[in-house]
Amino acid sequence: MISYSITSAIIGGTIGLSILYLIRQDRLRAPYAVWWMIVALAVILLGLFPQLVDLIASRLGVHYPPILVVIVALGLLLLKILTMDIERTKQEQQLRRLTQRIALLEAKLKELESENKV
Amino acid sequence: MKSKQRDLIVIIPAHEEEASVGEVVTRVCKLGFPVVVIDDASSDGTAKAAEAAGALVITLNNRLGAWMAAQTGLHYAYERGFKIAVTLDADGQHAPEAIEILLRPLYAREADVVIGSCLSRLSSCRRFAGYFFRKLTGLAIQDITSGFRAYNHMALAALIRKEASLLDYQDLGVLLHLHHAGFVIREVSVPMNPRRNGKSRIFSSWWEVVRYLVATGILGLAKRT
Numbered sequence: 001m002i003s004y005s006i007t008s009a010i011i012g013g014t015i016g017l018s019i020l021y022l023i024r025q026d027r028l029r030a031p032y033a034v035w036w037m038i039v040a041l042a043v044i045l046l047g048l049f050p051q052l053v054d055l056i057a058s059r060l061g062v063h064y065p066p067i068l069v070v071i072v073a074l075g076l077l078l079l080k081i082l083t084m085d086i087e088r089t090k091q092e093q094q095l096r097r098l099t100q101r102i103a104l105l106e107a108k109l110k111e112l113e114s115e116n117k118v
Numbered sequence: 119m120k121s122k123q124r125d126l127i128v129i130i131p132a133h134e135e136e137a138s139v140g141e142v143v144t145r146v147c148k149l150g151f152p153v154v155v156i157d158d159a160s161s162d163g164t165a166k167a168a169e170a171a172g173a174l175v176i177t178l179n180n181r182l183g184a185w186m187a188a189q190t191g192l193h194y195a196y197e198r199g200f201k202i203a204v205t206l207d208a209d210g211q212h213a214p215e216a217i218e219i220l221l222r223p224l225y226a227r228e229a230d231v232v233i234g235s236c237l238s239r240l241s242s243c244r245r246f247a248g249y250f251f252r253k254l255t256g257l258a259i260q261d262i263t264s265g266f267r268a269y270n271h272m273a274l275a276a277l278i279r280k281e282a283s284l285l286d287y288q289d290l291g292v293l294l295h296l297h298h299a300g301f302v303i304r305e306v307s308v309p310m311n312p313r314r315n316g317k318s319r320i321f322s323s324w325w326e327v328v329r330y331l332v333a334t335g336i337l338g339l340a341k342r343t
Contacts, residue, residue, distance in 0.1 A: 089284065096283050099179055100190045103156075107176040107194070 008047020016040035035080065125201035126151055128217070129191030131184050131265075131288075132208035133158040136167050139208040143171035146206075146214040154194055155208070156187040164208075184265065185288040189278060196274045204268045205288065212266040216308040220268040229304035231296055232268045235261030236310035247331060251290055255338045257297060259305055263289045266308065273301050290334050294341045 019036045022028035046053055046069065057065035128151045132139050139155060146153045155168035159181040169175050176190060188205050195203040202224060206212040216234060223229040237260055240248065244263070251262055265288050269277065276282075276299045277292065285291035296303060 093280060093283050096182055096186055097280060099182055100186070100193060100283075103176045103178050103190055104193055104197070107174065111174075 005048050005050065009044050012040050012042075012044030012047055015043060126221075127191075127195045127198070127200040127203055128153045128214070129188060129195065129203055129205045130155045130168070130173070130208050131158060131187030131191065131205070132156065132160065132164050132168065133181065133184070133187070134160045134162050134164060135208035136160070136162040136164050138210040139164055140167040140171040142206070142208055142210055142214065143168050143173040146217075147172045149214055149217065151204075151214075151217070154191050156191045158182060158184070158187040183286050185285050185292065186283065188265070188288050189282060192269070192274055193278050196271075196278050200274075201271045202268060203274055205265055207265045211310050213309060213311065216266075217268070219306055219308050220266070223304045223306065224268055224270055228302070230270050230273045230301040231293075231303045233259065233261060233264050233303065233305045234266035234268075234308035235259075235264045235305050236308060237261060243327065250331075251334065251338055254335065254342060255290065255294060256343045257290075257293055257303075259293060259303065261305065262293060263287070266310075276301065287330075287334075291337050291341075294338070294343070297343060298341070 016037060019028065019033050019040065023030055023033050053069055054065045057063075057068045060068065062068045128146045130139065130142060130146075130153065132155050143153050143155065153168075153173040155165070155173040155175050157165040157168065157175055157177040159178050165175045165177055176194060178187060178190065182190075191205065192203055202221070204217050204220060206214065206217075212234065220232045220234050223232050240261065248260055248262055252258060252260075267288070273296060276296060282292065282295050285295070293303060
């Protein structure tokens with residue numbers, strides 16, 4: 001049986017390498033990758049030093065330390081998803097405006113062309 | 119009246135309305151108003167039928183929904199300097215001849231926005247929705263879903279802002295947007311025909327109704343006056 005810290009270090013390392021790979025392949029923009037790199041680092045750090053969680057949990061008055069990790073992770077994920085939806089809303093708005101813009105320009109172009117023919 | 123007709127443009131958002139859009143355009147043209155049909159990415163002959171009947175057609179590349187199509191028309195109207203824009207549905211339920219009734223409060227400067235509503239057409243479901251939204255938002259308007267509306271130039275300028283590009287229907291969200299901007303909204307009663315083909319897109323199925331009510335409810339709650 002390998003130790004818990006090696007397992008989580010491998011998970012963290014895999015996440016980190018995957019992010020770097022995705023950026024290298026131009027499938028992920030660097031600004032988005034910052035978040036995921038932080039996640040990878042946190043997994044490695046907490047995996048190598050699980051006593052960190054115990055220390056923080058006892059300071060915060062949490063009696064069962066592993067649940068702190070779960071709660072914080074869930075909270076951060078919710079935050080991440082919410083910001084993604086905010087971003088999506090902005091993109092939807094831009095896409096709608098662009099679609100309108102193109103349609104209006106096309107109409108104008110058609111008008112100009114028919115005027116020139118006459 | 120004739121001199122005023124040059125300042126007014128009729129905007130018809132249309133999605134898959136091949137069967138009825140031509141007749142609506144013809145009737146508007148008879149009144150002497152310029153017509154622009156916004157073809158909301160229809161796959162049928164909507165654009166052709168509208169063009170053949172004498173409308174200018176603006177085609178959207180992807181489907182954006184009735185309000186965004188109408189907003190495209192409002193953009194066009196604003197850029198071309200039209201003073202008043204009237205929107206009406208392509209399915210023939212709004213009689214173009216009733217535009218005159220809509221314009222009276224605008225010309226009398228009693229309102230910036232006029233909604234043509236037909237209360238007798240409202241089903242009990244719509245009546246309840248209307249009551250619910252009136253209570254929720256504090257807007258005193260009976261027929262919030264009517265797409266038969268007249269906007270003056272100032273309201274046009276407010277409606278083409280990008281904040282209004284996140285709305286999906288020409289209903290409560292648009293009215294709240296106008297209300298917050300300080301515009302006076304009036305409702306006038308107009309006769310309406312039953313829809314000849316197809317049904318309302320909003321009230322097409324129970325699931326759609328629930329979705330619409332919840333989404334509009336949240337919007338109304340967030341933006342209540």
